[in-house]
Amino acid sequence: MRQAGVALRQMTHEDLPVVMDIERTTFPVDAWTEAMLRGELADQPRTRHYVVAQVGDRVVGYAGLAAAGDQADVQTIAVLADHRRAGVGTALMDALLAEAARRGAVSVFLEVRADNPPAQAMYERFGFRRLGLRRRYYDDGTDAITMVKDLGPRDGDLGGGA
Template sequence: MIRIRPASSEDLAVLRALETACFGRDAWGEEAIEGELAGVPATRCVLTAEDPEAAGDPCDVIVGYASLLAVDATADVQRIAVRPDRRREGIGQLLLDALLETARERGCAEALLEVRDDNTAAIAMYEAVGFAEIARRRGYYHGCVDARVLRLAPV
């Protein structure tokens, strides 16, 4: 059973490892992740997905993480990362649901996100909960892959 919990600075090394495993050259650096954690709770929500049945090493226990920026009426899903060997288990959906619940609790009327045009699994997950494309950023990822901008309203 996957458990969602708030991330802390103690998770930094594992979150950085997840970034590299999930996003390769698009991975955030340690400073970017620290910035997300530093914004909690004022404007940010950073969550981890844990598998309590996994071995004791934090890299085995934390199987995903997600980050949300919530300012005024708009929430922006910054990141959803699931360890590659744990994808297709519903972990990303659990994290997305938790982020959207946080957005609702904070009074956000809409949620936005960007996703690589070639990430069909993520796009399907987002569209299944009601996100719709509102724009494209041509060549956004290293000049060769478009970014889709998606919006969910109401949250």
């Protein structure tokens, strides 16, 4: 997959050193640990889908999705500061949404920091809408805004309840 000179591929354990550098740079207060990311990759492809974005030979971003049943959750998405607003985040989000749809999800959820308007705006451009607020969700006490994007019913689902 390519967009704006961005190549995406499945994340592997070999990517963890550079991904951890991006993680710590992007989320200095509440970065995931390497053990957390290893755990996510251990569930790939069963319930997880992680991709890295490359420009040339350099990994400049990554993203992850959890999917089970008809629901998916954006676990994380990060792009190096010097590659933001260049299509990398868009390519990553496109890949996560396509994978969610491929797996039969009808809704995709995420949390975003309440103090991160650029990320909120990007998600809104993708059709996510605000759902609620999780008070003091992040390690530093910042609230999280929960958002959802409806992908539509699965084939054969008439929208009726069980």
